[in-house]
Amino acid sequence: MKTALTVAVIALTCALGAAVSQERTAAPAGAAPAGAAASAARFPSYDPRYPPPPGTPPAQVFRLSQDFPKTYAADTFPWEKIDFKAFPNEYLRSVLNYCLEGNVDVDFRVQDNPVRKWYHAPWLHDDGAQFGGGREWRRGMTRERMSRPFELHTKQTGRGQNWAVGFYNDRGGVGLGKVWLTADGRPDPSKSTFPPNTVACKLLFTDAPVEQVPYLRNGKVWTANIYPDTNYDKPRVDREMRLLQLDVAVKDPRLARSTGWVFGTFVYDGGSPGKTVWDRMSPVGLSWGDDQAVRTDAQRNGVFVNTALTQTRINSFLVEQPGWDYGDRAYVRHHGLGGRVNGPIDSPVSSCVSCHGRAGTFANAADPVNRGRPMAMAVFSASKPSEYPMDKFDEFFKPIPDGAHVETQDGSQFMTTDYSLQVTGGIRNYYQNLRSQPVAPVAAEAGRATRNLKATVPVDLSNAPALPRVDRDAD
Numbered sequence: 060m061k062t063a064l065t066v067a068v069i070a071l072t073c074a075l076g077a078a079v080s081q082e083r084t085a086a087p088a089g090a091a092p093a094g095a096a097a098s099a100a101r102f103p104s105y106d107p108r109y110p111p112p113p114g115t116p117p118a119q120v121f122r123l124s125q126d127f128p129k130t131y132a133a134d135t136f137p138w139e140k141i142d143f144k145a146f147p148n149e150y151l152r153s154v155l156n157y158c159l160e161g162n163v164d165v166d167f168r169v170q171d172n173p174v175r176k177w178y179h180a181p182w183l184h185d186d187g188a189q190f191g192g193g194r195e196w197r198r199g200m201t202r203e204r205m206s207r208p209f210e211l212h213t214k215q216t217g218r219g220q221n222w223a224v225g226f227y228n229d230r231g232g233v234g235l236g237k238v239w240l241t242a243d244g245r246p247d248p249s250k251s252t253f254p255p256n257t258v259a260c261k262l263l264f265t266d267a268p269v270e271q272v273p274y275l276r277n278g279k280v281w282t283a284n285i286y287p288d289t290n291y292d293k294p295r296v297d298r299e300m301r302l303l304q305l306d307v308a309v310k311d312p313r314l315a316r317s318t319g320w321v322f323g324t325f326v327y328d329g330g331s332p333g334k335t336v337w338d339r340m341s342p343v344g345l346s347w348g349d350d351q352a353v354r355t356d357a358q359r360n361g362v363f364v365n366t367a368l369t370q371t372r373i374n375s376f377l378v379e380q381p382g383w384d385y386g387d388r389a390y391v392r393h394h395g396l397g398g399r400v401n402g403p404i405d406s407p408v409s410s411c412v413s414c415h416g417r418a419g420t421f422a423n424a425a426d427p428v429n430r431g432r433p434m435a436m437a438v439f440s441a442s443k444p445s446e447y448p449m450d451k452f453d454e455f456f457k458p459i460p461d462g463a464h465v466e467t468q469d470g471s472q473f474m475t476t477d478y479s480l481q482v483t484g485g486i487r488n489y490y491q492n493l494r495s496q497p498v499a500p501v502a503a504e505a506g507r508a509t510r511n512l513k514a515t516v517p518v519d520l521s522n523a524p525a526l527p528r529v530d531r532d533a534d
């Protein structure tokens with residue numbers, strides 16, 4: 060029995076190996092346009108199921124920034140001098156300015172940034188036919204949690220479709236390269252320890268109209284190739300989207316012996332007096348830990364400042380005052396669980412640090428059925444804090460150290476990916492995609508060549524249930 064199992068696993072390994080090399084030799088749909096450097100085409104840029112119409116000028120098509128550097132220079136960063144606990148707004152503003160510098164002028168074609176290059180995480184282009192939330196071809200955005208009616212504003216009667224694109228600075232690019240540019244072509248999560256002062260930024264856009272969310276007025280508009288509505292079942296179309304939220308994550312060396320990261324977020328405030336769109340980004344808050352000991356108000360719905368929290372800083376001026384006429388000024392209607400930091404499009408039963416801390420991928424490489432399976436990130440069965448199962452609180456709000464290491468969840472071991480859900484998600488998509496490759500015939504060939512007939516019986520995963528998607532929520 061043991062021998063047969065070993066053989067089956069070896070057969071699968073060969074089959075997957077063959078599928079990987081096939082995939083790399085055949086130019087993948089969605090790759091960089093002809094003429095780009097060979098290394099630039101290693102990972103596809105967008106979902107090949109939804110390509111741009113023929114004749115679209117290459118300048119209008121998203122290109123994945125994947126020329127990952129091997130090293131990074133010594134450098135200093137403006138936020139290093141700012142105490143994020145005492146001056147959270149100043150800290151957030153300095154990180155935001157860094158994210159914007161050079162990127163605004165190239166409209167976030169981040170590899171063209173003349174000041175410093177930024178990089179995209181591979182394998183977010185294809186999360187499987189059943190989900191269809193892979194990178195769209197105009198901006199490289201992936202589908203995010205939708206906004207339920209009234210989540211964003213009292214006038215919001217419909218559901219808002221949300222899509223986002225994130226990018227890492229060169230230090231993050233070094234980390235991405237270690238994970239993805241491996242000798243055998245498979246991602247190596249154990250390499251996903253990001254260097255100090257890695258920064259990730261993410262722009263989140265919504266198709267909710269200005270009439271329903273007045274503070275989106277006069278903001279940044281992108282056309283994206285997305286679904287006509289939140290049923291996500293019709294062909295993708297071009298739609299106007301507006302910048303709603305901007306997330307940042309900084310691997311701050313001051314947190315080296317704890318979570319390692321500061322997470323912060325902004326909401327766009329179209330009614331505020333700032334001169335540019337970027338001046339009108341209003342900081343919602345930041346957090347570097349989940350205050351596992353604090354249960355106060357954990358099941359309280361709505362928006363409030365929880366003064367029991369010690370590892371969270373919230374801007375109280377954005378907290379909705381019921382009955383107040385805001386006009387086109389921004390406000391927030393919820394944060395995360397118990398007042399922990401989360402953004403307007405995020406789930407009210409989680410938090411930035413909670414969800415990202417659980418960035419992890421199944422650790423046992425010899426178990427083909429579970430390869431690529433992500434760690435559970437949150438209790439999505441609760442749609443509001445009053446429904447939150449408090450017996451799960453410790454599991455999802457206990458602090459997770461930074462850096463790649465093994466964590467146990469529900470009896471399984473997971474390799475954490477240093478708070479990067481784009482790494483965990485990419486690995487999930489990579490293995491999900493391999494399941495639909497024609498591995499069986501390839502394995503049969505390998506078996507014949509070695510005269511090992513048992514090896515012609517590969518583990519067929521083509522009918523296995525899809526791996527859980529790495530998303531901000533179940534839908």
Ligand code: HEC
Pocket residue numbers: 183201202225226259260261306307308322323324400401402405406409410411412414415436437478479480481482484529530531532
């Ligand atoms: C319920 C889960 C969840 C919560 C809560 C959440 N995120 Fe994420 N986040 C994700 C997922 C999933 C991705 C990767 C998917 C993608 O980018 O397409 C991601 C990606 C990111 C990225 C890109 C780099 C990376 O780490 O993968 C940043 C930066 C980020 N989130 C910041 C934040 C901030 C700041 C908050 C809180 C305001 C937050 N996130 C809350 C799930 C979550």
